[in-house]
Amino acid sequence: MSKGKKFSENVQRFGRSLLLPIAVMAPVGMVLGLTGALVQGYMIERVPFLANETLQMILLGLRDIADVIFGNIPVLFAMGVAYGVSKKEKGISVFSSIISYLILNATIHVWLKSTGNLAPAEEMAQVGQGMVLGIQTLRLDVLGGIISGLLAAWLTDRYYDIQLPIAFAFFSGKKFVPIITTGATIIVGLIVPFFWQFVTKGLISLSSVILNGYIGVFLNIVMIRLLIPFGLHHVWSAMLRFTPAGGTYMIAGESFVGVLPALNKILFDLGPSHESWEMVPQLTRFMAQNQMLVTLFMIPAIGLAMYKSSYAKNKPFVKGIIWTMVLTPFLGNVTEPMEFSFLFIAPLLYVWYVFLAASGAVLLAMLGTGVGYIRGTIFDFAIFGLMYENTKWYNLLIVGIPLALITYFSFSWAIKKFNILTPGREEEEMEHNTLLQEKRYDEVAEIVIEALGGKGNIVSVENCVTRLRIDLKDMHIVDKDRLKDSGTSGIFFPSKNHIHIVFGPNVEFVKNAVDKQL
Numbered sequence: 001m002s003k004g005k006k007f008s009e010n011v012q013r014f015g016r017s018l019l020l021p022i023a024v025m026a027p028v029g030m031v032l033g034l035t036g037a038l039v040q041g042y043m044i045e046r047v048p049f050l051a052n053e054t055l056q057m058i059l060l061g062l063r064d065i066a067d068v069i070f071g072n073i074p075v076l077f078a079m080g081v082a083y084g085v086s087k088k089e090k091g092i093s094v095f096s097s098i099i100s101y102l103i104l105n106a107t108i109h110v111w112l113k114s115t116g117n118l119a120p121a122e123e124m125a126q127v128g129q130g131m132v133l134g135i136q137t138l139r140l141d142v143l144g145g146i147i148s149g150l151l152a153a154w155l156t157d158r159y160y161d162i163q164l165p166i167a168f169a170f171f172s173g174k175k176f177v178p179i180i181t182t183g184a185t186i187i188v189g190l191i192v193p194f195f196w197q198f199v200t201k202g203l204i205s206l207s208s209v210i211l212n213g214y215i216g217v218f219l220n221i222v223m224i225r226l227l228i229p230f231g232l233h234h235v236w237s238a239m240l241r242f243t244p245a246g247g248t249y250m251i252a253g254e255s256f257v258g259v260l261p262a263l264n265k266i267l268f269d270l271g272p273s274h275e276s277w278e279m280v281p282q283l284t285r286f287m288a289q290n291q292m293l294v295t296l297f298m299i300p301a302i303g304l305a306m307y308k309s310s311y312a313k314n315k316p317f318v319k320g321i322i323w324t325m326v327l328t329p330f331l332g333n334v335t336e337p338m339e340f341s342f343l344f345i346a347p348l349l350y351v352w353y354v355f356l357a358a359s360g361a362v363l364l365a366m367l368g369t370g371v372g373y374i375r376g377t378i379f380d381f382a383i384f385g386l387m388y389e390n391t392k393w394y395n396l397l398i399v400g401i402p403l404a405l406i407t408y409f410s411f412s413w414a415i416k417k418f419n420i421l422t423p424g425r426e427e428e429e430m431e432h433n434t435l436l437q438e439k440r441y442d443e444v445a446e447i448v449i450e451a452l453g454g455k456g457n458i459v460s461v462e463n464c465v466t467r468l469r470i471d472l473k474d475m476h477i478v479d480k481d482r483l484k485d486s487g488t489s490g491i492f493f494p495s496k497n498h499i500h501i502v503f504g505p506n507v508e509f510v511k512n513a514v515d516k517q518l
Contacts, residue, residue, distance in 0.1 A: 018080065022234070030380065036267060075098070081149025082150075086152070093153050093177070095178060104189045107186050147192075148185065207247055220236075225354040225358075246259040259283050285364070300326050301405070307319060331379075344490070364396070367398070368392055372384050442517070451479040451486070458471075463510075467507060468499075
């Protein structure tokens with residue numbers, strides 16, 4: 001394997017590892033958003049029932065419980081990255097990542113204290129320091145968790161089966177991993193403070209472009225949607241959400257690095273009555289309101305265009321497929337099944353789709369919209385748009401409805417004009433595939449393994465949110481027609497001997513079935 005390909009695969013693996021902590025944050029964020037909205041004074045005035053003392057105690061209790069997750073986001077990333085990146089002994093990798101995160105912060109504390117740089121409590125925020133798990137240290141935030149996770153994953157894969165001399169045999173194998181991780185982290189913890197100032201300056205320089213008016217809003221959407229086929233959009237989003245590239249914000253006397261921590265503070269703690277609420281549109285212009293344009297307006301419009309453009313003989317069968325591709329993002333925020341249905345057969349149409357989405361995001365920003373959190377589902381619109389004051393949620397309708405119409409008519413024209421083979425436009429009659437719908441994952445797995453050339457041709461199997469990612473010995477013996485029988489909505493080869501098979505939200509169950517049979 002070439003160094004370039006290996007590096008690319010490692011970056012993709014890292015990007016996928018970010019999904020696990022984000023998957024936890026999304027529903028917990030909805031709980032925080034819902035409870036945060038229902039304890040606001042203006043909401044209690046509108047709905048007097050909410051003033052019930054017991055109900056308020058429950059709501060505040062739920063908010064405090066959920067807030068624990070957001071108080072320890074770097075820990076989630078340490079564990080998630082360690083689990084996602086490591087190839088061997090994932091359990092010991094996660095265990096070692098927590099040790100690494102504790103040691104990293106403790107080592108930086110010792111460095112700050114030894115060099116006379118440990119700031120007084122009232123000055124910590126100004127110099128980028130803070131309390132992490134009771135330790136005063138540099139506020140590396142999510143990056144600190146990522147460093148610990150990557151270090152633990154790398155050392156686990158390298159040393160999980162090491163054999164030591166007989167006198168130290170008890171510490172061989174998996175037991176050696178947390179030990180070597182401790183030593184390696186101490187070294188990293190002594191190096192990080194020297195380079196942290198340069199990293200911060202570099203990210204701040206990058207932020208000057210991304211945060212520059214509406215250009216950055218447009219660029220952000222272009223990058224996210226163009227990186228989706230490569231599975232790297234999570235890396236880009238995490239950079240904006242958790243590093244100085246997303247800006248540094250002073251809110252109620254505290255300093256917050258990245259868009260998401262700042263938004264967490266305002267949404268879940270201070271609320272619409274606080275003066276800092278004026279900052280919300282500045283933050284949400286990089287968040288889920290842009291995704292809502294895609295999931296709630298554009299993708300339904302594309303689905304309707306595909307259905308209307310399909311051949312009459314195929315309409316009864318294609319309707320179920322299109323409904324699934326529309327409802328999956330509408331309810332679950334997963335856009336890949338729809339996007340992959342035309343990305344590879346009509347890349348210029350995908351470019352047009354990206355341009356429309358980015359333009360809509362700019363219009364939302366220009367109108368001062370302040371809707372949303374991480375995900376772009378109808379539930380998020382209801383909680384973070386309708387239930388909070390001063391979000392200007394109606395801007396999503398003002399921008400989204402015309403955008404849906406433009407999307408529908410332009411896609412309908414392009415599909416028919418250039419005879420794009422979107423679902424339902426195949427010349428042969430379609431056969432209705434119900435394997436995924438009926439959760440017959442073992443049968444799906446059998447077809448996948450057979451179509452890929454059998455067990456002997458499969459090197460490794462992984463999955464992200466929507467896709468199986470499989471390394472093969474020989475890509476030339478793959479039977480694409482047989483793969484279509486599995487119910488997949490997309491097949492492509494991003495690199496030599498590596499295939500992506502799109503199954504949507506069912507992919508994890510398919511992957512488990514494939515693993516079982518292998």
